[in-house]
Amino acid sequence: MIAVKNLQKSFGKNNVLRGIDTEIKKGEVVVVIGPSGSGKSTFLRCLNRLEDVTGGEILFEGQPITDKKHNIDKTREKMGMVFQQFNLFPHKSVLDNITLAPIKLQGLSKVEADKRAEALLQSVGLADKKNAYPAQLSGGQKQRIAIVRALAMQPHVMLFDEPTSALDPEMVGEVLDVMKKLAEDGMTMVIVTHEMGFAREVGDRIVFMDGGVIVEEGTPEEVFGAPKNVRTQDFLSKVL
Amino acid sequence: MLRLKRIIPMLMALLMLTLALYPGHGQANAQSASSTDEKRTLTIGLSPDFAPYEFLMTVDGKSKVVGSDVMIAEEIAKDMGAELVIREMSFDSLIPALQSGRIDMIISGMTPTDERRQNVDFSDLYYTSRQVILTRSEDVDKYKTMDALQGEQIGVQTGSIQEEIANSIPDAQVTAVKTISDVVSLLSSDRVNAAVFEGPVAEAQVKNRPGIAIAEAVPEDSDTPMAIAVQKGNTELVNEINVTLERLRATNAVDGFIQQANELNSGETAPSNIFSFFWKYRGFYADGVKYTLLLSALGVLFGFLIGLLIALLRLSGVKILKWIAVTYIEVLRGTPMLVQLLIIHFGLASAFDIKFSVLQSGIITLSLNSSAYLAEIFRAGIQNVDKGQMEAARSLGMPRGMAMRTIIIPQAIKGVLPAIGNEFVVIIKESSIVSFIGVADLMFQANAVRTLTYSGLYPLVIAAGIYLVMTLILSKLLNVLERRLSAGDSR
Numbered sequence: 225m226i227a228v229k230n231l232q233k234s235f236g237k238n239n240v241l242r243g244i245d246t247e248i249k250k251g252e253v254v255v256v257i258g259p260s261g262s263g264k265s266t267f268l269r270c271l272n273r274l275e276d277v278t279g280g281e282i283l284f285e286g287q288p289i290t291d292k293k294h295n296i297d298k299t300r301e302k303m304g305m306v307f308q309q310f311n312l313f314p315h316k317s318v319l320d321n322i323t324l325a326p327i328k329l330q331g332l333s334k335v336e337a338d339k340r341a342e343a344l345l346q347s348v349g350l351a352d353k354k355n356a357y358p359a360q361l362s363g364g365q366k367q368r369i370a371i372v373r374a375l376a377m378q379p380h381v382m383l384f385d386e387p388t389s390a391l392d393p394e395m396v397g398e399v400l401d402v403m404k405k406l407a408e409d410g411m412t413m414v415i416v417t418h419e420m421g422f423a424r425e426v427g428d429r430i431v432f433m434d435g436g437v438i439v440e441e442g443t444p445e446e447v448f449g450a451p452k453n454v455r456t457q458d459f460l461s462k463v464l
Numbered sequence: 465m466l467r468l469k470r471i472i473p474m475l476m477a478l479l480m481l482t483l484a485l486y487p488g489h490g491q492a493n494a495q496s497a498s499s500t501d502e503k504r505t506l507t508i509g510l511s512p513d514f515a516p517y518e519f520l521m522t523v524d525g526k527s528k529v530v531g532s533d534v535m536i537a538e539e540i541a542k543d544m545g546a547e548l549v550i551r552e553m554s555f556d557s558l559i560p561a562l563q564s565g566r567i568d569m570i571i572s573g574m575t576p577t578d579e580r581r582q583n584v585d586f587s588d589l590y591y592t593s594r595q596v597i598l599t600r601s602e603d604v605d606k607y608k609t610m611d612a613l614q615g616e617q618i619g620v621q622t623g624s625i626q627e628e629i630a631n632s633i634p635d636a637q638v639t640a641v642k643t644i645s646d647v648v649s650l651l652s653s654d655r656v657n658a659a660v661f662e663g664p665v666a667e668a669q670v671k672n673r674p675g676i677a678i679a680e681a682v683p684e685d686s687d688t689p690m691a692i693a694v695q696k697g698n699t700e701l702v703n704e705i706n707v708t709l710e711r712l713r714a715t716n717a718v719d720g721f722i723q724q725a726n727e728l729n730s731g732e733t734a735p736s737n738i739f740s741f742f743w744k745y746r747g748f749y750a751d752g753v754k755y756t757l758l759l760s761a762l763g764v765l766f767g768f769l770i771g772l773l774i775a776l777l778r779l780s781g782v783k784i785l786k787w788i789a790v791t792y793i794e795v796l797r798g799t800p801m802l803v804q805l806l807i808i809h810f811g812l813a814s815a816f817d818i819k820f821s822v823l824q825s826g827i828i829t830l831s832l833n834s835s836a837y838l839a840e841i842f843r844a845g846i847q848n849v850d851k852g853q854m855e856a857a858r859s860l861g862m863p864r865g866m867a868m869r870t871i872i873i874p875q876a877i878k879g880v881l882p883a884i885g886n887e888f889v890v891i892i893k894e895s896s897i898v899s900f901i902g903v904a905d906l907m908f909q910a911n912a913v914r915t916l917t918y919s920g921l922y923p924l925v926i927a928a929g930i931y932l933v934m935t936l937i938l939s940k941l942l943n944v945l946e947r948r949l950s951a952g953d954s955r
Contacts, residue, residue, distance in 0.1 A: 274858065297863050300861040312856075313857075328870070
């Protein structure tokens, strides 16, 4: 579904990504782990071109989305993204947050969009919050709404950028549960996270990044059970 | 933002309507006096603070321009079979207004000096007055000869023949102000010790204001002839005017007009209580408030839209657009609004033949000026919106423009609402500047009442009070709006 070929990204003289090659298959849950500054968030943000790439190529469903002529807005409709800071629209109600893009971009009627939003809200247990404003919600609720907002576009893949890092510990679980359910339903997901337990349980494949390259990748058993690379071993010994 | 989309065409329609409603406002041009196919109009310009030649009177609660010059103009219009239209403006705006074709002629006690002849053509002389020195009553014996005025503080009206006379007095320190009533105020408040005045004008002032008197000193060459000014080269109109003047001269009519006017100008007794004063002249203030509100509202609305556009250009990331926006902002913020107003009203007219009415010029100036300040406010507001908002919107597939409109700008405006409110208040106050070119706003009307009543304080205090009431109401309204817009924050 997504093929990444020799992806490079630099901010000025700082080379953050130094050649990433990987492939994400339909239905696969890929968890990206690694120390801070390893380039894992930048990698994720390159996938939907929130960051413009410096070199290399990304193919999404066969199309080269890194091509300057490619209409990235259309592609982004198929790639949901969830941010560390939720980034809900504070001036809009929960329902409007969710229905805005489907109505504006997919031409749904208000009624259709509301129906879709309400079903999704139901599935994350927040049906009663549809008329609330983001400021009235807890962090965990906000992140669940943010996930619903992305899902309302019926994306083919979901990108998660440290979705639980800004949450109080007691709220991490409710967000991870939603993600777990999503994975069970067969959603293709790329997740950057520090939640190692979750990575081990839900991930089909673990990608360990350090210094702007993929150091090691494999099944959770391979990476967590018997890491081959010294840097992987070193990192895991600190976080586990 | 759908709402904004609906508002913009509405505003445009409103502007068109406004401009259509006031088509003749100061827009008459030189051709109208010589065109024969329609009903002719003769548009004259004058500075109505020059009793008995031209001054204001209250007739049925409304101000009306009267005086001997007006009577002469009526005779000229009658002979031409034209309808007389009078435009009031400050004396030093008269010649620019004539040159830019906004008026057909000036009849405002104007002396045909060589300097003026370079810019306009004059009719035959219709009256010759003498000049006198006006002082405070207690100083009247100090100034028996012109020599006594050497090195003295002297007040005059800007751009007048009296200013030239004052400047020719050795070592005199001349203070020039806009209106005759300002000159008298200078004198009675001890800021100057003497003032050069037209004889009949001085007599009218002495009659109506206590504490001033005419001194014995008489300026040399004090015979001051008056003539009617027309656009350079408009000999046809000069000839028509001269025919009428010849007729009036034959019967000595002008002297009679001046006497009549002097009787009209027997002085209104203005109430000594500020409340009854206000009540008596409320009609003036009500008219002025209408214009001030119209000007400020349109100035702010267009300033808002232009300002938003400029802010977006500035943040567009395209170098040339950014440069245009920055230049626009710096030029408009870095030059006085009065200069902008005069360039738009007179400069464009004489250089490019773009003739806005006074009201249009006022609205354009206020819009442009406020747009520069609002652009900077919007820029700050947009930059203060969290970067994640744009990313979230883009990640959903929204193009940049849509994300700006639906996500960023509404939050930006909410954030800077207090600053925008401040700018609205500033515009209401600053709009007073348009009285300079003759928009009959609150400030203009306050000056009219001053001239009318010979009262230096009340008309201004009342105007200040009305401005204050307007700005306070606006602040309150903005507070309410702010509270309603903060629906999303429960903190």
